[in-house]
Amino acid sequence: MQALTNRARPVERKPMTFVERLYLWNIFKGMLITFRHIFKKKATINYPEQTRPFSPVFRGLHVLNRDEQGRERCTACGLCAVACPAEAITMEAAERKPGEENLYREEKYAAKYEINMLRCIFCGLCEEACPKDAIYLSETFAPANYQRKGLIYGKPDLLIPNPLEQPEEYKQALGNRANQQQQAN
């Protein structure tokens, strides 16, 4: 068969000499390489004192969003629950009473909103499906727990802190979505 390029070189297939078959010199060279590796820079990072930086599109824990006036965005429409391929989201809707205008944006809100972290695959389809920009995936890992029921996150675990009452935590939880937030509004 003809060679397609002229980059192929024939391999040297000479039989080993006596000194090469002794192999001691090669072992010694290998040991020198291993010895030099002792003094090279180590690839370990001391978690949790140091962490590797995450990319901005990292899909971590879910956060239920609020707008600038502190009203919850979620309207319990159920699009995220339908979009979820692992069926991890469940919710119960409730009607907004007349005195609660500063708590919820629209007339329907989620009274109970649960995400089962054991089922969630962190795909981000709920974030893409939400029409109100109410749920997004932040940059934190989901922490471990000893019991199954500790990993079913309800609304108090998922809701973002109120920007009017706790502005610094709100800003920290928003992360680098702050500019997107302003565009959505």
Next chain:
Amino acid sequence: MYSTLLAFDWGFLIEKLVLIVGIVSISLVIAMYETWAERKVAAVMQDRRGPMRAGPFGLLQPLADGLKLFMKEEIIPNTSNRMLFILGPCLAMLAAMMTSAVIPWGGKIDFFGIRTVNLQIADINIGILYIFAVVSMGVFGIMIGGWASNNKFSLMAALRGASQAISYELPMGLSLIALLMFTGSLKMSAIVGQQLDGIWNVVYQPLGFLIFLVCAFAECNRTPFDLPEAENELNFGYHQEYSSMKLGFYLFAEYINMFISSAVIATLYFGGYDIPFVNDTQLTEKVGLNLMALFQALTLFAKIGAFIFLFMWVRWTIPRFRYDQLMNLGWKKLVPLALANMIITAAVILWLKK
């Protein structure tokens, strides 16, 4: 008659008992920290850090490992031979510890002027032969462990391990014969005594040292000869069916074997407790007997540490031998080489004695 019964040299008994307890505990502690050193050395050679969280620099890691091994469930397979199953690790540990009896760990100690104590448990006339015999006993632990597990794969691995051990005892013995021709005595203290303030035996017997080193690797089941106990060869080898403390005994026996092999190599070829570049007799007059014994013991431990580092260094450099390559090396390459070494040594000695 009664007076001869009580005229027992209690001082001798107490001295030997204290020495035995001391040396056994030192070997156990050193074997424990050898596991730590293995992980650290493996890590720095692989561009990572090794155990760092259990105590400063991970120094309490062996305690954590020991505790883990104690707490595991002790499984004895139903179809195994119970007595042999429990006997296997005990034999491995026994053979590992018994060798430490004839190694001279230092010079003499002057115990408060009452008696001078030799830092050696048993200074018998046949020191080297004793070591050789006990090392041959180490094969029992492997074979019994493999047989008692009642498991085809463990049995195959034990057969490989046993054949490897006995094939590499031959070149070891032959290189020892060459050394013996040179020193003229089997007594360990005499061998070290000749190297004190003299030239170390490795200069006179470099080939013998190399052969002995390779055979020591093979006897300790250490890479590149660790086919019997490798994880992915024959399912972890002859200690597959063992859990908890019996497995701990097997692994520990391997580390103690490593420690003792390093001690033997240091004693036979590298001058034992001789401090290099220093005239020992002059220093003894200056500093006194006890301090000198301490320095000499520390020197011996430094040499042992260097050899243990060498064991680990080679482990993380070379890949494993295949079984036929192993046997080839043992019988077809090392035995003729050791015989040639013996003949050349004999010829040179006869020529020089003329």
